[in-house]
Structure formats: C-alpha cells, structure tokens
Amino acid sequence: MPHRTFIAFILPSALAMLIFIALPIVSVVVQSLFIEHERVMVTAENCGPFGCKKESHVDEAATAELRRDQPLGRFNGLGTYLDRKHLAAKEVREAFAEASGPIDFLTRVGSLPLYKALGFTLAYTFVVTPLVLILGFMIALAVNALPYFVKGPVIFASLLPMIITPLIGSLILFWMIDANGIIGASLQALFNDPDLSLKASPTLTWITLMVYGVWHSAPFAFVVFYAGLQTLPHDTLESAMIDGANRFERIRFVVLPHLMPLAIFVGLIQLMDNFRVFEPIVGFNAGASATSLSYAIYTDLRSTGAPLFGSAAATSMLTIIGICILMAPVLVRTWRDFKRRH
Amino acid sequence: MSVLTAKTSPWMRGAAIGFITLWLLMAAFPFVWTLWGSFKVQGDFFSRQDWLNALYGVQTLAETGSSFTGRGYYGAWVEREFWRSVINTGIVTGFVVVISLTFGTLGGYALSRSTARYAFWILIAALIFRAMPHITLLSGYLLPFFQLGVWGYLSTAIIVLVAINQPFTIWMLNSFFQTIPKDLDESAMVDGCSRFQAFRLVIIPVMWPGVITTGLFSFLLAYNDFAVTAVLLSQENQTMVPKIASFMGSTQVQGNVMFAVSAVVSATVPLFILVLFFQRHIVSGLTAGAVKG
Known part of the structure; x- marks a missing residue:
C-alpha cells in the first residue's frame, strides 16, 4: 500500500489517538512539574484601643486572579514526585534508617499513600488474574461436558457478570453484602456474630474486592477457553486415551498445552485491566481501606475545592511507568515475533 | 466433545x-435478587429484622398496601430525572459507536493491508495506549479542557471516548480484515479501482460481521464507562453511570437507596437485551482476538 493512501486511511484514527491520547500524556508530564499556587496572603496592621496587631488573611481576589493568569500553578520541578503523597523520598529514607527489620520497614512504607495504593493495585492484579484463569478454565471444562441444549442458556447467564457495568455490578454486590442485605445477614447468622461486617475490616474489604474482580472477569476467561476447547485436536486426545492416559493426564498433557496461547492472551488482557482497578472501590465505597493508583488520581481530580492537577498528574506518570514495566516482557516478545516474520 | x-x-x-x-x-x-428487590421498599430490601422480609415484602405491604411497589422507579425516573441521563447515555453511546467504527474500519483496513514497518509501530503504540488506565489520561485532559471552555459537554465526552476506544477498535478490525483475502481488493484494483473504490465496493459489503462485533464492544465501553463521564461531564449532562454514583452520595436519606437500586436495574436492562440478541457475536468477538492473537 503506498504511503499516501495509507496516511489517508489511517488519518482520522491516528489524529484521534494523537490529540486525545498522546497529547494528554505530554500534558500530564507538564502538569506533574507544577503545583497549585499558594494563597496570596496580605498582612494588615489592625490598631485598636489595646495597641496594634498584625493580622494576615487570604486575599481571595488576588488568589483567584493568580489562578486565572497561571492556571498551571507554579513550577515545582520533581517536588511533587518526591513529596509525602507520592514517592515520599524523605519518609522512605527515614523508615529505612529507623526500621527494626524488613517487615517493619515494609509496614512503615506501606502506610504511605502512594505505596498503599500501589500495594493494593499489585495485590489485586496478581491475585485476581490467576484466579480468573483457573475459574474460567474450570467453568469451560464443566460447560463443555453439558448436553447441547442447556449450553446456550448457561453461556448467557455466565456472560452477565462480565457484560455488566463495573460500577453497577459492584453496587449490586455491595447491597447484597450490606449488614442488612441477604449475604451480609446470612453471614452474620452463619458465624453467629451480629457485628460481623464485610465493610469494617480492611482485610475483608480486600477479599470482597478481589472476589468481585474474579466474579467480573471469570466469564471472559471462560468464553475464550471454551472456544479453545472446540478446536481440541481429537486425534491426539484419542491416541492419549489409547495409550492409557486418564482424564487428568489428558487435561494435563493435551488440553492445557493446546490452551496455553489463549491463557497467555487472557492473562495479558487481565493484567492490563486489573491494574486499572477503580470502579469497584467507588462502588463498594472501600476508599478507606483499599485505594488503587487509579482511585488516587480520581480523588485528586475530584477533591473538594480545586482539583489537585499537579498531584494527579504525578500519580498518573508513575502509573504509566508502572504499566510500561508490567508490559515490557510482552512488548519485547511482540517485537521479536515481528522481526522474525520480516 | x-x-x-x-x-x-x-x-x-x-x-x-x-x-x-x-x-x-x-x-x-x-x-x-436486585430486580426483585427493586420493587420493595428500603425497609424490606435492607431489612433490619430478617432478610426474608425482602421475599415477602412485609414492610412494602405495610407502607404501600401492596407487596410490590414502583416507588423507587418513580423516585429515580421522575423525581431525580433519571430519564435525562438515559437520553444522554443514548446520545453518547450512539455517537461513540458510529464514529469509532468509521475511524476504526478505515484505520484497521489500512493497517491490515500495509507491510510497512510503521504499521507495526502504530499497532504497538495502540497496544500501549490500550494498557494505560483511562484515568491517567483524564488528568491530562481536565486542565486544558477547563481552559478551552469545552469541559462538561456531551460532545467532549464523545470524542474522548472515541479516542480511548480507537486502540482496541483498530486492533480488532485489523485482525478481522486480515481474514479477508487480499486478492479480493487487489483484483478490484487490477480492474481499475482506486484503493478507496476497492474498499467501498469490495470490502464494505463483506465486512459487516467484524464491524458488528467490534461495534458491540465499542458500545459496551461507552455504556459502561464511569471514569471519563464522571470527570468530564457537568451535572446536567451526566450519563447514567455517574448519575447512579451521585445517587449513592446521599445514601442515608430514607428511600434514596431504592432510587439507586431502581436506576441500577433500569441501566442493566439494555445490557441484558444486548446479550440476549448478540450472545453469538460477543462470544466470537472475545475469541477472535485470542485465536488470531
């Protein structure tokens, strides 16, 4: 295809991505180097019968004007990256100096906002992704064994958790696990503990969010694996049976290797999607005990008063770097494949 | 099997x-359960005595005189004007799907027919863009949009969602167009068609299965989005999902939770219908990327 034709075809799509994805990244980089203006203070001498007092107050008009003239704020260099809300250089150094052992160090660092968010994001990503693969595979095997006429309805019902809006799905579960909801109340009855609440303890909140994550994504893995099972090599399976392989050996040595490329695909997509975990934290109202990187950016942008653009941008940059590190092995592999083909 | x-x-x-x-x-x-509960009052769906009340509707009977009530729906749709959000969602998803597909088919077709190295790099860039959490981009948009005075409008959200959608759309359509033999459009070009004529006369008639499947996923992305619409739309232009989130803000008020429950059920219905009619497309779409991956 001549370059000119190619450009004509790709232009709308490329422009959209350039203006609304690439340019915003530049904007994020720039914003992350700036910080909100400090309020303009004026000092006035106030003289009364008991002598003069110096009082300072915020000059609202001047502050507003300054904000209007320089909406970016003032230049802060890498200051925002290193402050307590982000990489917290000083706090980490202190923790390193004072900590009694590695566990103490991790606990101290883990209570800093960014590391807390990173901790949950990574824990969520690396717990949910493998569980989704396992559950999806099990559902695919079980559905595959069902008689033909029930498969359709079963697949229909199985798709629902995936197709549902994440925020809505998490709200639905949130209401059910409410202390007065069906699951919450049943759990209280089951453990005979009227104070049991899935929302109160951080650990239980983490587990709830992860259960939601698996519930939401397992159908995706199931559908992909199920389609993979339809293309199983029959000859290999039959010869494995003739050679005396039992059911588990057949799954282990024939089915799993056949599904491996699909598992890598699902795992990759899940890695990307779980790393951006956000809606369930809003839906489950779990911000107090579990924050993710995306959630931290969201709260900065929605913070009451003025949005904290600098802080949100710095967290965004760190998130983008994080996802690039996570994706690096995949990108390298794609590049090698490409070079082999050309 | x-x-x-x-x-x-x-x-x-x-x-x-x-x-x-x-x-x-x-x-x-x-x-x-949520569908059933949406026709009860809060005292039943979140019963302090016994969750079984939600089944029998004890409070609902006492408060409204019947075991089912549409109060939640009335509150959400009429009192809190949920219908406005429904219309907004309709506008946003409709435009996002149409524009995404138009841009995406052209781009995906070009990528599938090009052997140049830059085509590969565009796909890789798209993959990285696909991996980036949407909210990181939002912090890039917000300040410029405020400055340009385009914040809060439906059209802004639409174009942003289209752009966020593009990486996925061109990947999917690229792999779909690769299954259409190159000979088809190339022989048309030998017969004297220009590249664009070949696309219009030969490719467009055979591309609909792939386009419908991709369109379904574009629809889901626009419909299910919370981050973009919550941050970029003003109060009166809110779509359904941020509107539901705003219902949750005042949960303490008696009855308000049921507004949210009814709104949630209302927003789920279109998705149900979608799966009901397009189950096959969704399944094939999910697997298409994987098999050709």
Missing part, C-alpha cells in the same frame, strides 16, 4: 453439574 467426557464416572459428572450450578447461582442470582 465426546472424547473428553467419555468414560466419565457418575461421581465426576455430578461434581461438574454441582460446580456449574454453583457458578450459575453466583453469576445470575445477584441480578435476579
């Missing part, structure tokens, strides 16, 4: 059926 299931012991079969029943319960029951 007789080969896999042959010689299954009844025990094995029972375990599989038990497992699938459990999964179906997990997958579908929350929706059934």
Whole structure:
C-alpha cells in the first residue's frame, strides 16, 4: 500500500489517538512539574484601643486572579514526585534508617499513600488474574461436558457478570453484602456474630474486592477457553486415551498445552485491566481501606475545592511507568515475533 | 466433545453439574435478587429484622398496601430525572459507536493491508495506549479542557471516548480484515479501482460481521464507562453511570437507596437485551482476538 493512501486511511484514527491520547500524556508530564499556587496572603496592621496587631488573611481576589493568569500553578520541578503523597523520598529514607527489620520497614512504607495504593493495585492484579484463569478454565471444562441444549442458556447467564457495568455490578454486590442485605445477614447468622461486617475490616474489604474482580472477569476467561476447547485436536486426545492416559493426564498433557496461547492472551488482557482497578472501590465505597493508583488520581481530580492537577498528574506518570514495566516482557516478545516474520 | 467426557464416572459428572450450578447461582442470582428487590421498599430490601422480609415484602405491604411497589422507579425516573441521563447515555453511546467504527474500519483496513514497518509501530503504540488506565489520561485532559471552555459537554465526552476506544477498535478490525483475502481488493484494483473504490465496493459489503462485533464492544465501553463521564461531564449532562454514583452520595436519606437500586436495574436492562440478541457475536468477538492473537 503506498504511503499516501495509507496516511489517508489511517488519518482520522491516528489524529484521534494523537490529540486525545498522546497529547494528554505530554500534558500530564507538564502538569506533574507544577503545583497549585499558594494563597496570596496580605498582612494588615489592625490598631485598636489595646495597641496594634498584625493580622494576615487570604486575599481571595488576588488568589483567584493568580489562578486565572497561571492556571498551571507554579513550577515545582520533581517536588511533587518526591513529596509525602507520592514517592515520599524523605519518609522512605527515614523508615529505612529507623526500621527494626524488613517487615517493619515494609509496614512503615506501606502506610504511605502512594505505596498503599500501589500495594493494593499489585495485590489485586496478581491475585485476581490467576484466579480468573483457573475459574474460567474450570467453568469451560464443566460447560463443555453439558448436553447441547442447556449450553446456550448457561453461556448467557455466565456472560452477565462480565457484560455488566463495573460500577453497577459492584453496587449490586455491595447491597447484597450490606449488614442488612441477604449475604451480609446470612453471614452474620452463619458465624453467629451480629457485628460481623464485610465493610469494617480492611482485610475483608480486600477479599470482597478481589472476589468481585474474579466474579467480573471469570466469564471472559471462560468464553475464550471454551472456544479453545472446540478446536481440541481429537486425534491426539484419542491416541492419549489409547495409550492409557486418564482424564487428568489428558487435561494435563493435551488440553492445557493446546490452551496455553489463549491463557497467555487472557492473562495479558487481565493484567492490563486489573491494574486499572477503580470502579469497584467507588462502588463498594472501600476508599478507606483499599485505594488503587487509579482511585488516587480520581480523588485528586475530584477533591473538594480545586482539583489537585499537579498531584494527579504525578500519580498518573508513575502509573504509566508502572504499566510500561508490567508490559515490557510482552512488548519485547511482540517485537521479536515481528522481526522474525520480516 | 465426546472424547473428553467419555468414560466419565457418575461421581465426576455430578461434581461438574454441582460446580456449574454453583457458578450459575453466583453469576445470575445477584441480578435476579436486585430486580426483585427493586420493587420493595428500603425497609424490606435492607431489612433490619430478617432478610426474608425482602421475599415477602412485609414492610412494602405495610407502607404501600401492596407487596410490590414502583416507588423507587418513580423516585429515580421522575423525581431525580433519571430519564435525562438515559437520553444522554443514548446520545453518547450512539455517537461513540458510529464514529469509532468509521475511524476504526478505515484505520484497521489500512493497517491490515500495509507491510510497512510503521504499521507495526502504530499497532504497538495502540497496544500501549490500550494498557494505560483511562484515568491517567483524564488528568491530562481536565486542565486544558477547563481552559478551552469545552469541559462538561456531551460532545467532549464523545470524542474522548472515541479516542480511548480507537486502540482496541483498530486492533480488532485489523485482525478481522486480515481474514479477508487480499486478492479480493487487489483484483478490484487490477480492474481499475482506486484503493478507496476497492474498499467501498469490495470490502464494505463483506465486512459487516467484524464491524458488528467490534461495534458491540465499542458500545459496551461507552455504556459502561464511569471514569471519563464522571470527570468530564457537568451535572446536567451526566450519563447514567455517574448519575447512579451521585445517587449513592446521599445514601442515608430514607428511600434514596431504592432510587439507586431502581436506576441500577433500569441501566442493566439494555445490557441484558444486548446479550440476549448478540450472545453469538460477543462470544466470537472475545475469541477472535485470542485465536488470531
């Protein structure tokens, strides 16, 4: 295809991505180097019968004007990256100096906002992704064994958790696990503990969010694996049976290797999607005990008063770097494949 | 798959059926339960005495004189004007799907027919863009949009969603167009068509299965989005999902939770219908990327 034709075809799509994805990244980089203006203070001498007092107050008009003239704020260099809300250089150094052992160090660092968010994001990503693969595979095997006429309805019902809006799905579960909801109340009855609440303890909140994550994504893995099972090599399976392989050996040595490329695909997509975990934290109202990187950016942008653009941008940059590190092995592999083909 | 299931012991079969029943319960029951509960009052759906009240509707009967009530729906749709959000969602998703597909088919077609190295780099860039959490981009948009005075409008959200959608759309359509033999459009060009004529006369008639599938996923992305619409739309232009989130802000008020429950059920209905009619497309779309991956 001549370059000119190619450009004509790709232009709308490329422009959209350039203006609304690439340019915003530049904007994020720039914003992350700036910080909100400090309020303009004026000092006035106030003289009364008991002598003069110096009082300072915020000059609202001047502050507003300054904000209007320089909406970016003032230049802060890498200051925002290193402050307590982000990489917290000083706090980490202190923790390193004072900590009694590695566990103490991790606990101290883990209570800093960014590391807390990173901790949950990574824990969520690396717990949910493998569980989704396992559950999806099990559902695919079980559905595959069902008689033909029930498969359709079963697949229909199985798709629902995936197709549902994440925020809505998490709200639905949130209401059910409410202390007065069906699951919450049943759990209280089951453990005979009227104070049991899935929302109160951080650990239980983490587990709830992860259960939601698996519930939401397992159908995706199931559908992909199920389609993979339809293309199983029959000859290999039959010869494995003739050679005396039992059911588990057949799954282990024939089915799993056949599904491996699909598992890598699902795992990759899940890695990307779980790393951006956000809606369930809003839906489950779990911000107090579990924050993710995306959630931290969201709260900065929605913070009451003025949005904290600098802080949100710095967290965004760190998130983008994080996802690039996570994706690096995949990108390298794609590049090698490409070079082999050309 | 007789080969896999042959010689299954009844025990094995029972375990599989038990497992699938459990999964179906997990997958579908929350929706059934919420649908049922949306016709009750808060005192039943969140009963302090006994969750079984939600089944019988004890409070609902006492408060409204019947065991089912549409109060939640009335509150959400009429009092809190949920219908506005429904219309907004309709506008946003409609435009996002149409524009995404237009841009995406052209781009995806070009990528599938180009052997140049830059085509590969565009796909890789798209993959990285696809991996980036949407909210990181939002912090890039917000300040410029405020400055340009374009914040809060539906059209802004639409174009942003189209752009966020593009990486996925061109990947999917690229792999779809690769399944259409190159000979088809090339022979048209030998016969004297220009590249664009070949696309219009030869490719467009055969591309609909792939376009419909991709369109479904574009629809889902626009419909299900919370981050973009919550941050970029003003109060009066809110779509359904941020509107539901704003219902949750005042949960303490009696009755308000039921507004949210009814709104949630209302927003779920189109998705149900979508799966009902397009189950096959969704399944094939999910697997298309994987198989050709």
